[in-house]
Amino acid sequence: MERVAIKVYNTMTRQKEEFIPQDGRRIGIYVCGVTPYSHTHLGHARPSIVWDVVKKFLRSQGYDTYHVQNFTDVDDKIIARANEAGMSALELAKEFIAEHLACMDALGVERADVYPKVSEHIPEIIALVERLIDNGHAYAADGNVFFDVSSFAEYGKLSNQKRDELLEGTRFDPDPAKRSPEDFALWKKAKPGEPAWDSPWGPGRPGWHIECSAMSHKYLGCEFDFHGGGSDLIFPHHENEIAQSEAATGKTLARYWVHNGMLNLQDAKMSKSLGNIVNVQDLVARYPKELIRYYILSTHYRSELEYYEGKLDEMSRGWKRMNQAVFSLRSLLRDAELREEVSGEDDAVLSRIRQIRGCIVAALADDFNTAQAIGLLFDLVREVNAYSGRSEAPSRIVLEAAHGVFQEYGRTILGIIPDEPEAEESSLVEPLLDLILNIRQDLRAGKNFALADKIRDSLQELGIVVEDTPRGPRWKIEGVSSDADL
RNA sequence: GGCGGCAUAGCCAAGUGGUAAGGCAGAGCUCUGCAAAAGCUCCAUUCCCCAGUUCGAAUCUGGGUGCCGCCUCCA
Known part of the structure; x- marks a missing residue:
């Protein structure tokens, strides 16, 4: 490679x-x-x-x-x-x-x-x-060995x-057994009550280095x-x-x-x-x-x-935005009607994604500059949010390319983006939520907003956040584990 | 006293010769039944100070100032 x-x-x-x-x-x-x-x-x-x-x-x-x-x-x-x-x-x-x-x-x-x-x-x-x-290079002295x-x-x-x-600026009293004050211990003579091992210089233990x-x-x-x-x-x-x-x-x-x-x-x-x-x-x-x-x-x-206390709370705002973008990408890739081919605009976005990817690799290759890599990941966030917002039917190819970069660098290498939650329970949860949200959509269409909001609030209490988007509602589970805490 | 590092917007933070990434906060706008999310625009003529090198410096050189680490156990 x-x-x-x-x-x-x-x-x-x-x-x-x-x-x-x-x-x-x-x-x-x-x-x-x-x-x-x-x-x-x-x-x-x-x-x-x-x-x-x-x-x-x-x-x-x-x-x-x-x-x-x-x-x-x-x-x-x-x-x-x-x-x-x-x-x-x-x-x-x-x-x-x-x-x-x-x-x-x-x-x-x-x-x-x-x-x-x-x-x-x-x-x-x-x-x-x-x-x-x-x-x-070393000498024994009184059960010790010094370098x-x-x-x-x-x-x-x-x-x-x-x-x-x-x-000159030193603040310790050298061991008198040393030939020279800067010599350091390779082996220390045992003192009473200390763990000790037998050695050619008597019982003792290793020095620090x-x-x-x-x-x-x-x-x-x-x-x-x-x-x-x-x-x-x-x-x-x-x-x-x-x-x-x-x-x-x-x-x-x-x-x-x-x-x-x-x-x-x-x-x-x-x-x-x-x-x-x-x-x-x-x-x-x-x-x-x-x-x-x-x-x-x-x-x-x-x-x-x-x-300092509160630092991570401050940091979490930007971090959540990145995760939100990845979350949107994942939910889009899961169910929306996506185009399978690429068009002119897609090509432009695609090449931008590849460019960002290349810059991330270059940043990490330059003395492991993770700060710069994270900045570039945010460029990708804006790029992909804008794309899926403006495109009627986004191309699967484009979304997968962007998601791939988040997965490879954000998740696998940097480890700052959570894994896609395992869809174990979703065998039941997913159809159930689809059902509920479909009914809610009907209520909204019939302008029964009071009931629609009640459903959303109740789901929120269960830790399920519902967001209405131009492409219909989407949901995520919050607070189940730290991993899922977006 | 010696050695090393750092000083970039309100805050965090990248950037080692080519004209200031990114995030947070803030302001305005768009979308929207509401909420959420998101997008767009604005937000450092300027990078601690002074001098110098250069066509050109946040980036190099010299001199200050301030902070931090190591010189003792430390990731």
């Missing part, structure tokens, strides 16, 4: 580059996942939704994707929380992992191919640490920092295409990953570094430590997943994104 050229902003080079996959077709993606010590918040939803769209877009371009997303389930905060709650650290992590996955499912985020956990990769981590010691930053000349290349300037190096090597090899995560991970997490991985293998860890912007709440970054958190669980219960995705994807992934 024909592929468009895809451009990606690479944090490493600080510019957009043409994306060329390592193996031609199969694309390896490693996205840094969460440390499951607390509830999943909206800030976590952003990279998940962004990468969900990226994967689906890449596949629509004929690529295969292999997506790895880790859970850092061994960590100081998890241990602290677990002690407070009187449960084991791994048990606590397991609960929040389950919640996280459930939240992502509820947001329509496709699952990763693998979700490796630190606790299940201790041997791989130990092997990597040993290798770094053998290479002279020797001075041994890696390229340290700082991702975050563009110079080693001697790194420590090493798990991602070990697990990405295992599942994607020592060099792969995309490495992603929030921009707050650039330093030190990703910088340290690069140091460990590249010092160990001599290969370039990732070819493209892709970082999403932060989600802000009242001008401050949403983060667990600040406590200004919007739970995804709560949000998903209140709003349709397609609306949440629409909100997140309306801003380019690298920009900061603001959230």
